Amino acid sequence: MRELNLTREDLEIREVLAEASRALATLDATRLEELAMACQALNRVGETHAGTDADPLNRRNDRKLARQAREAVGDMRAFGRVLDATRANLSVMRRLRQIRAGHIEYSEAQARGWASSEPGYGDN
């Protein structure tokens, strides 16, 4: 597992989104879960002192986060489109899973082979 390296100081939302798009492209579920957890943690930090925190450091971090969120609009849109494309690919992938499970015949020859092997000698 790669290190997330998403500390409060060097966090860049754009990097998270770009990494998420890459992980989705390679269907890397583990990496996506890591990133989702990182985003949840980020949300918790934001909610903890949203608007009311008097600590100048936290206020500065909030402003930084808000700026990063604005800058990441394009990357969010790209991630959304990757998500759409993935959804569209899912039906093909489901079909593949069935093929691997042997539920769909590849060819007429194979179908004939299966058909001829059904009833007959040794069948009980």
Add this chain to the structure above:
Amino acid sequence: MGTISAAFSIMTQALDADQAALNVVANNVANANTPGYTTEAPNFQQNQPLEIGGTSYGDGVTETGATSVRDRVLTERLNQQQQLASSTGAQLTALNTVQALFTPDSGSSSATAGDISSDLTGFFNSFSSLEANPANNSLREEVLSSASTLASDVSNAAASLNSQRSALDQEASGVTSQVNSLTGAIAQLDQQIQSTSPDADAGTLEDQRQQDLSQLSQLIGINQITTENNGISVTTTSGQPLVSEGQSFQLTTGTVNGVTHFFVGGADITAQMASGGGQLGGYLTARDQDIPNVLGSLDQLANSVSTQVNALNNAGTDLAGDNGNAGDIFFQPAQVAGSAASMRVVMTDPNHIAAAGAGQGTGDNSNATAMAALGNQMIVNGQSPTDYFANLVSQLGATVSNVQTENTAANASVTQLQTQSNALSAVNLNDEASAMSTFERSYQAASQVFTMLNTLMASVLNLGEQSTVS
């Protein structure tokens, strides 16, 4: 009822089948690194059982050849996404070049389109300076100099855009020969497949056909339809046939209004090709939509500024006292189209700048004030010149961003599908090792049975013979 000779026959077939299966595995391993090779699986088929006295007896196995492990739905989806990725990739490359043209060239004295905004400000500000001292010659020279910088940057931008459009036209034209070469090869392969393997997957020939289709998908948008006898028809996304019944139809080009158009069977399909996908789709979208849009906006800007400035100059009084006839500062375009490319300063004598109002003395500055105010007036399609230019750059940036997003998504989709395709069709050496071990054991078992049958047969033949030991 089985006989020993029947058992011999069954085991001989089993050895043959296992041998053939091992050959399939060997071929897979040998082609593990061959681009486009689809892994094959041996087909075993139980022989028709014998019916003797109402009882069915098994009659062994036959290896009926190998089947390539592929899924046409996946391949077709992959080709479609490849078309989109190639199209947006080509369009993005072209748009990035256009966008680079409009990037401000800070600190450099070279003329670039990115400086047009500051050029506009500088030009209208030069009239503000002239207001203070309308008869000053160096200030008048400054007006012409800033006008010249503006005109030069605008016309250079238009020239660069036209040059990029020509380059894209050549790129698009170059795709034609590749497309024709591929459709010809696909048609030939189709004929071979239909004649040699009309009822089953055609293995290597099918791999070659898929590879050609994949390459074709990167070049243009296509649809493929499976026909009888394992053949395919390939059409453009708008339905013009490229390959049908083993025959290919040439994509031809011709020049229409100065740019390359594309034809199939005499029909002009350029517009359809632009929206169809593939590299050609990307080139044509950039050539026929994106660049003309930017060029059109630039033409509008140049036309409005030139027309308004010239009209105002001709309405005032110049330093020589010409009233209402001072002449044009910029070349006056006859129409909007081409205004940017033809923008230039035609006034050579700064004394002809009409700083004074109509009927006023040469010391008057009211017309210079009006000219300076043009910079903030809504003279270009309801916007000020600088706002109009800022919107042009902003819209270009939005277009680039959208195409970038589409390209990212399409590439991600291709990666997903390619991974799935490889998992299904590429040779997996672990699987092959496992299959080889299975067939090897099966072969050994058959061989063992064969040996036992041989011993049994020898015993049967010796039955009734006198033994040497009594």
